[in-house]
Every structure is written in structure tokens, then in C-alpha cells.
Amino acid sequence: MWSQRLSPMSALHRLRIGASLGLKWCASHVWLTWRVHGPSGSEVRERVALRSRVFGRRLVALLVTVAAATGLAVGIGGGTASAAGGVTSYVGTPGMPAVKVRTWTTPNAYRTVVLLDGLRATSDVSGWEHNLPGLPNYLNSKGINVVEPIGGLGSFFSDWDAVNNFSGYPGYRYRWGTFLNSSLINWMDARGLRKSGYAIAGISMGGNAAMVTGANNSAYTHLFSMSGYLNLSAPGMREAIRISLLDAGIEAGVGPLNSDSMWGPPTSPRWLENDPFVQINKMHNKKVRVAAGTGLWGKYNGVNSVDSLLNNIKGSPLETLALAQSRSFQVQAAVNRVNITSDFPITGTHTWGYWNDMVVRAANTGWFR
16 A cells, blocks of 8 residues: 655645745855745745756755655646647557557658657646647648657657556556667658658657657657756766656556666666766767756746746746756767757746647747758
């Protein structure tokens, strides 16, 4: 039996805490402050001064702690509509139930993009369609077919080492790596969707998977991460993933997910196999793109309720962490002479409106060609 007490993130989230995060810097130091408010009005305040030259490394570890402490969700946002014109299919994969796939195609397509969901993916509809129902038809108008696999809660779209041994969910060993690398490609090929190589893109968890999958499969020529965590070897990242899998399963009502069942203990080489930062030298002859906001609020952070305020607050440190990881990856790509472009807007939190704009900018600037 599993207990919700396993997840401090969910417990704090149920208390409906609020948080504020501040960042100031000068030539030699960066000051990071945050406040967390409990339901009784109690306040915890911390202030940390970081030397600029070690800011990147320590910021990652610190934001992981802040993110865990404030019960952050991945893929914050709302929406209920379905995208018009989509076709539903089921694609079989050995060892795993058939995966529901939604597709939008156009006769004049020059590229097909596979869009991967975030950590809290559901089994009924992709977060892409749920939150951005107009995006597939927009991409069709630009000559891009859209394929959206559905499901994969907390899976990192990977082949797991074993069945999740914390709660038993989903009752089989995740084989999402096999699905993306074999089953889905064969299925798309059979329907004439290959247009001189596939593009694969994802948000958050899906951004990591898009990079790793594309790095290791020649069928994917265009790799796009939005707000992805692309350096799993950075301080605190493996611990953060462990906590996020616990919380994602509990919040979904299926019990905690165990990262040891996914890639083994943190010392296992499988973590390196699924770290885009480590896999970067396999991305030569690919088009690689990374995007992330700064965590500053912008046009998609309107506040019209307590929930919207909390969602905005939760999305800021997650996106700041994603930006640090994406910039680190960008530098690593440049050093290794990997063909990379970036999209780092001034504002943007970990939410769907900004991801929509990132895809639209990629399409409008011809990156998918």
C-alpha cells in the first residue's frame, strides 16, 4: 500500500501554499530570495547570495529545492477543447497496450512532427490538444503534419527497467522508447508521413525525451525541446526527478512512481543514456532547437482567481530552472559543433501559452524545413 505521506509536494499543495521568488544580481553576486506562506499566515523566508561564477551550478540545485518545497506541477495551464479534424488511431507496441495516437495531416506537408506531452500526461487526450486545440490546424496550414501520442504519465517516454514497484501502476513495464523508436515510425511510414525525416518535439519531460530519442534514431532529423530538463547530471536533478515521479503518480490517483524502476539507482549508466547533455555528440547532422522562458510573468499570466495566481507562482521557478538547463545545453552544443538554434523570450513561465508561441515561431521562421 502506498501513502500520500510519501510526497511532501502533494501535502504542501493541498495546504494551498503561496510562494514568491525574487532575483537580483550584480557583477560579483546573485541574491535569490523566496517566501512561502502557509494557511495560517506563517512565513518562511530565505535569502541566499551566490557568487556569479558558480551561479549556474548552484542555481540548479537551489531551484530544485524550491520547486519541491512549493509543490510545483509540470505543464501548468488550462483548457478543455478538442482540435478539429484529428483522426484517432491505436498503435501496437510489444509488451505494452496499444497507444492512442491523434493525427492531423495535410496533402501539402513537407514535414511531420511528433509532439510529446509533459510529466502529467493523461490517457484520454494529449496535453497539446487539451490546451492548444488550434495548434494542429495552424501547423497544417504551414505544411506540417502533426502526430500526438497520448499517455505516458511520468514515463519520460522511455523503456523502463522494470514495472513500477511502488504502486504497480500501470501494471506493465513502460515501453515508450520502443514505441517512439520503432512502432510509431513504422506506423507513420506505412501512412506516407515521412517527409525527408521526422521532427520530434516536447515540453518539459517530453523535451528531454525528444532530444534523447532523436539523438539515437536517424529517422528523427529535427529535435525540439521546450522548457526541457536537458542536463540530468547537474546537481540535484536526479533527486528532483525522483520527487516529481512520486508526486505525479499520487496527484493522478495511481500511486507513486519509482525512478529506480525507470532507469535504476542514480549511479546507473541508464541515467547517462537518457541525459541529452551526455548524448549531445549523437546530434550531429540533426537540426536541434531549444526554447525556454525566463520565469518572468507575461501575457499568459493573467490572474483572475486564486488558482490562476498559484499556477503562475508555481510556473516561475520551474521555467527558470528549464532556462538554466537549456542555456547550458546550448553552450555544450556549440562547443561540440552541433547545429542548434534557440528561442529564449524575455518572459515566460512553465505553461501552455508560451509553448504554443515557441512552436509557432519555429514554424514561421522555417525551422521545420
